[in-house]
Amino acid sequence: xxxxxxxxxxxxxxxxxxxxxxxxxxxxxxxxxxxxxxxxxxxxxxxxxxxxxxxxxxxxxxxxxxxxxxxxxxxxxxxxxxxxxxxxxxxxxxxxxxxxxxxxxxxxxxxxxxxxxxxxxxxxxxxxxxxxxxxxxxxxxxxxxxxxxxxxxxxxxxxxxxxxxxxxxxxxxxxxxxxxxxxxxxxxxxxxxxxxxxxxxxxxxxxxxxxxxxxxxxxxxxxxxxxxxxxxxxxxxxxxxxxxxxxxxxxxxxxxxxxxxxxxxxxxxxxxxxxxxxxxxxxxxxxxxxxxxxxxxxxxxxxxxxxxxxxxxxxxxxxxxxxxxxxxxxxxxxxxxxxxxxxxxxxxxxxxxxxxxxxxxxxxxxxxxxxxxxxxxxxxxxxxxxxxxxxxxxxxxxxxxxxxxxxxxxxxxxxxxxxxxxxxxxxxxxxxxxxxxxxxxxxxxxxxxxxxxxxxxxxxxxxxxxxxxxxxxxxxxxxxxxxxxxxxxxxxxxxxxxxxxxxxxxxxxxxxxxxxxxxxxxxxxxxxxxxxxxxxxxxxxxxxxxxxxxxxxxxxxxxxxxxxxxxxxxxxxxxxxxxxxxxxxxxxxxxxxxxxxxxxxxxxxxxxxxxxxxxxxxxxxxxxxxxxxxxxxxxxxxxxxxxxxxxxx
Amino acid sequence: xxxxxxxxxxxxxxxxxxxxxxxxxxxxxxxxxxxxxxxxxxxxxxxxxxxxxxxxxxxxxxxxxxxxxxxxxxxxxxxxxxxxxxxxxxxxxxxxxxxxxxxxxxxxxxxxxxxxxxxxxxxxxxxxxxxxxxxxxxxxxxxxxxxxxxxxxxxxxxxxxxxxxxxxxxxxxxxxxxxxxxxxxx
Amino acid sequence: xxxxxxxxxxxxxxxxxxxxxxxxxxxxxxxxxxxxxxxxxxxxxxxxxxxxxxxxxxxxxxxxxxxxxxxxxxxxxxxxxxxxxxxxxxxxxxxxxxxxxxxxxxxxxxxxxxxxxxxxxxxxxxxxxxxxxxxxxxxxxxxxxxxxxxxxx
Numbered sequence: 004x005x006x007x008x009x010x011x012x013x014x015x016x017x018x019x020x021x022x023x024x025x026x027x028x029x030x031x032x033x034x035x036x037x038x039x040x041x042x043x044x045x046x047x048x049x050x051x052x053x054x055x056x057x058x059x060x061x062x063x064x065x066x067x068x069x070x071x072x073x074x075x076x077x078x079x080x081x082x083x084x085x086x087x088x089x090x091x092x093x094x095x096x097x098x099x100x101x102x103x104x105x106x107x108x109x110x111x112x113x114x115x116x117x118x119x120x121x122x123x124x125x126x127x128x129x130x131x132x133x134x135x136x137x138x139x140x141x142x143x144x145x146x147x148x149x150x151x152x153x154x155x156x157x158x159x160x161x162x163x164x165x166x167x168x169x170x171x172x173x174x175x176x177x178x179x180x181x182x183x184x185x186x187x188x189x190x191x192x193x194x195x196x197x198x199x200x201x202x203x204x205x206x207x208x209x210x211x212x213x214x215x216x217x218x219x220x221x222x223x224x225x226x227x228x229x230x231x232x233x234x235x236x237x238x239x240x241x242x243x244x245x246x247x248x249x250x251x252x253x254x255x256x257x258x259x260x261x262x263x264x265x266x267x268x269x270x271x272x273x274x275x276x277x278x279x280x281x282x283x284x285x286x287x288x289x290x291x292x293x294x295x296x297x298x299x300x301x302x303x304x305x306x307x308x309x310x311x312x313x314x315x316x317x318x319x320x321x322x323x324x325x326x327x328x329x330x331x332x333x334x335x336x337x338x339x340x341x342x343x344x345x346x347x348x349x350x351x352x353x354x355x356x357x358x359x360x361x362x363x364x365x366x367x368x369x370x371x372x373x374x375x376x377x378x379x380x381x382x383x384x385x386x387x388x389x390x391x392x393x394x395x396x397x398x399x400x401x402x403x404x405x406x407x408x409x410x411x412x413x414x415x416x417x418x419x420x421x422x423x424x425x426x427x428x429x430x431x432x433x434x435x436x437x438x439x440x441x442x443x444x445x446x447x448x449x450x451x452x453x454x455x456x457x458x459x460x461x462x463x464x465x466x467x468x469x470x471x472x473x474x475x476x477x478x479x480x481x482x483x484x485x486x487x488x489x490x491x492x493x494x495x496x497x498x499x500x501x502x503x504x505x506x507x508x509x510x511x512x513x514x515x516x517x518x519x520x521x522x523x524x525x526x527x528x529x530x531x532x533x534x535x536x537x538x539x540x541x542x543x544x545x546x547x548x549x550x551x552x553x554x555x556x557x558x559x560x561x562x563x564x565x566x567x568x569x570x571x572x573x574x575x576x577x578x579x580x581x582x583x584x585x586x587x588x589x590x591x592x593x594x595x596x597x598x599x600x601x602x603x604x605x606x607x608x609x610x611x612x613x614x615x616x617x618x619x620x621x622x623x624x625x626x627x628x629x630x631x632x633x634x635x636x637x638x639x640x641x642x643x644x645x646x647x648x649x650x651x652x
Numbered sequence: 653x654x655x656x657x658x659x660x661x662x663x664x665x666x667x668x669x670x671x672x673x674x675x676x677x678x679x680x681x682x683x684x685x686x687x688x689x690x691x692x693x694x695x696x697x698x699x700x701x702x703x704x705x706x707x708x709x710x711x712x713x714x715x716x717x718x719x720x721x722x723x724x725x726x727x728x729x730x731x732x733x734x735x736x737x738x739x740x741x742x743x744x745x746x747x748x749x750x751x752x753x754x755x756x757x758x759x760x761x762x763x764x765x766x767x768x769x770x771x772x773x774x775x776x777x778x779x780x781x782x783x784x785x786x787x788x789x790x791x792x793x794x795x796x797x798x799x800x801x802x803x804x805x806x807x808x809x810x811x812x813x814x815x816x817x818x819x820x821x822x823x824x825x826x827x828x829x830x831x832x833x834x835x836x837x838x
Numbered sequence: 839x840x841x842x843x844x845x846x847x848x849x850x851x852x853x854x855x856x857x858x859x860x861x862x863x864x865x866x867x868x869x870x871x872x873x874x875x876x877x878x879x880x881x882x883x884x885x886x887x888x889x890x891x892x893x894x895x896x897x898x899x900x901x902x903x904x905x906x907x908x909x910x911x912x913x914x915x916x917x918x919x920x921x922x923x924x925x926x927x928x929x930x931x932x933x934x935x936x937x938x939x940x941x942x943x944x945x946x947x948x949x950x951x952x953x954x955x956x957x958x959x960x961x962x963x964x965x966x967x968x969x970x971x972x973x974x975x976x977x978x979x980x981x982x983x984x985x986x987x988x989x990x991x
Contacts, residue, residue, distance in 0.1 A: 238892035245886055245887045246887070311676050311677060318673060318676065321669075321672075325665060329662075329665055333661060343965045345967070346967070347966060348962045357955070360954045361951070367950060368946075368947040371943055374671065377671060378671060379939070382939075385928065388930075388931060392879075392933040393933040397943070427978075427980065473979050474979055481986065527866050528870060529866055529870075530864065535863070536861070685927070686926075756897075781897075781901075785901075787925070790884055
């Protein structure tokens with residue numbers, strides 16, 4: 004009964020979303036503000052109704068109501084409580100519901116936040132958000148409803164995919180969706196600006212804050228996904244250039260491009276159309292990403308079958324959104340042309356534009372790589388794989404170019420950089436970068452990419468350090484305080500700029516983590532009997548025993564490995580080979596020992612009943628920097644979001 | 653925004669949607685095999701339930717239906733009765749032979765499977781997956797048709813059921829047996 | 839695949855005690871290392887973009903065994919890759935081979951970068967308006983320091 008109520012609320016939400024599209028349009032036409040208030044209420048109500056829908060489904064999960072088909076397919080009576088709650092987004096139907104719920108929450112918040120300050124934009128914002136919700140709700144109500152009942156109900160559920168039964172995986176999809184959905188607000192603002200023809204400065208400010216927030220969520224989501232892949236999939240890699248991963252990476256790249264180029268619009272009132280284009284592309288990629296993953300267009304052989312009908316609907320919806328967005332842009336753009344005047348090609352403005360070019364080409368590379376197998380299959384009827392070696396060869400050089408620009412952009416003068424400015428800011432960093440590269444060579448870096456990586460990291464890092472040193476010294480001298488306080492004053496004096504610096508430092512830290520853990524990785528796979536030991540880098544690993552362990556809904560063979568350095572016992576590592584009861588599907592649980600920001604990573608891919616096992620040991624030096632950098636990036640964003648307003652802002 | 657950019661943008665969007673549209677109808681199970689039209693790799697392998705070896709050479713000059721299966725494979729059960737029916741129907745033809753290849757399986761399980769579901773043709777064991785590699789097999793069930801000249805003419809991924817089965821009965825096998833592999837149409 | 843663990847493990851316990859007497863330091867053989875290098879370049883065709891090295895699927899396991907066997911027989915990594923390529927087509931490789939239309943993915947991004955850079959540079963040059971008097975260079979920190987120093991003195 005409660006589930007039916009939830010189902011019913013979602014249907015009402017669908018009806019209300021139609022009102023949410025049309026009421027603002029009526030309001031615009033009749034200039035009657037009542038209609039706008041109605042649409043605002045509709046939007047708020049949709050949020051409440053969808054919350055009720057989610058709650059009713061959670062109720063079904065908690066009461067183990069397996070007569071609900073979706074509940075039965077994603078949970079099981081033995082599934083622990085925590086995962087039972089998260090199982091809602093463990094499958095197709097539920098994740099769509101979560102997606103649209105977050106969308107309704109964000110748009111409700113956006114409307115309440117900006118109702119007074121952005122009255123001109125409101126009708127468009129509500130209409131655009133409602134239209135996107137309408138599209139999703141149609142899909143949920145008619146083609147993939149999580150509320151469907153089955154009769155007779157199965158005795159027990161099929162269980163949540165074991166790979167998803169993991170703390171990081173419970174939070175990873177909601178974070179990603181918050182990122183995707185967060186971009187819908189800037190998108191709606193951009194559409195409002197296009198429709199109304201008002202390309203004033205006001206929309207940019209709001210858009211910027213929402214983009215930063217969405218970017219933060221997406222970054223956290225991607226980082227969590229990487230960490231999950233790292234320790235759960237058991238091969239110790241954090242990024243496999245899989246279509247699902249790429250789908251989240253593309254909006255991130257273009258969103259990052261927007262965050263940079265919007266600064267030019269703010270400072271110099273240029274590139275308005277370009278920024279609109281970037282906002283639209285970012286959200287389009289979020290939608291395309293969601294759908295590529297959901298429609299099954301990109302899934303490979305021997306995975307779940309696709310449903311062309313659902314896919315076709317998704318495609319029509321996608322076409323409607325993208326068609327409207329780009330169509331309006333194309334029609335309106337010529338009228339919106341802002342005058343572009345530059346003082347010199349060598350200036351921060353143009354570095355920002357080159358940054359945009361690199362980000363877009365990077366995104367295009369991922370896009371091409373992701374879709375190429377589909378293209379070649381459609382065109383030639385053949386199958387190809389575009390895997391990590393491709394991206395390492397093609398994406399990485401572009402990424403290194405971006406890193407180089409990251410060292411240039413913030414430190415080159417606006418308008419026109421003189422030769423003196425260039426020399427003062429970049430000569431020393433270039434020398435430092437060369438020294439770092441030589442040092443890296445001496446430390447055993449050999450591949451051109453790792454050496455180039457060392458060069459750009461050295462360059463970008465030293466520009467940041469030089470800048471910090473200079474301003475700290477300046478403020479220290481001005482206020483007669485020590486350097487640390489000087490730095491703090493400089494930071495407070497222009498928190499926005501230094502929040503950006505913090506994010507850049509985060510990027511560098513992540514890159515150092517990636518390079519170090521790739522170049523210095525040690526891997527060994529051995530077959531060991533109980534009592535045997537093997538040497539892994541500076542460590543010795545000894546198999547002390549293999550035991551049976553039992554979890555709430557799985558049983559496992561657990562290897563107890565002792566980790567020694569010299570004669571010191573550092574820790575006991577306990578990788579598992581699990582079998583989940585309901586699905587009988589095996590998973591490999593890794594065991595990790597963190598030391599000096601690196602990991603000793605151990606898995607046990609095979610166990611034999613005779614007391615021997617295959618052990619796979621990997622040493623990943625500095626791997627924690629990969630995620631530490633992510634944390635620093637997030638910190639930078641938070642410092643940007645919570646900063647004292649300056650008078651000129 | 654100049655005209656050129658507008659055209660590029662519209663063109664890119666249209667191209668993208670055409671691609672997605674095509675992608676929707678693509679069969680995710682379809683894997684083009686590069687082996688069609690090439691000589692079938694010859695193998696010799698022990699039979700299921702005995703140590704006697706069986707070689708593909710023994711069936712030279714015959715149309716061979718080669719079916720890869722396993723006891724743990726659910727879709728193999730779906731097509732099993734159809735396989736038996738195919739052999740009922742075409743097995744009397746001296747130029748036709750069916751051969752099962754038991755893949756990634758344990759012999760007792762395979763025997764149990766054959767006892768439970770019945771069998772009217774011979775099966776060999778692919779112990780290390782070597783035969784499957786030679787035939788570029790991805791998973792089970794997969795079925796190959798080899799003509800009288802020993803050339804691979806057809807490959808079906810997934811179970812021989814429904815329209816696939818009808819096509820086998822009405823067109824593919826009669827055409828192969830009448831010695832006109834050009835008109836096989838599979 | 840579940841084995842009746844309990845009984846098997848009672849036996850295993852006894853065996854383990856016996857085995858620990860024979861405990862040894864084990865190491866990867868050269869063959870293991872070479873198998874891994876080849877396995878990392880082939881795709882597990884039944885998985886989603888995983889190499890046969892990473893994948894835990896039975897298919898991947900059999901490919902690894904086949905690689906090892908072929909290495910033992912003295913085949914080179916290139917010969918082994920060529921064999922799987924001849925059976926499965928381009929799909930078995932982790933990246934599109936550099937020939938034919940595949941050049942699109944290999945050089946496309948760089949062409950895009952180059953052409954985009956060219957267009958961008960030319961647009962920038964066009965946007966520069968030299969008629970304006972060159973603006974004063976915004977104060978950077980060093981010159982600001984100098985001015986303040988001079989003011990103070």
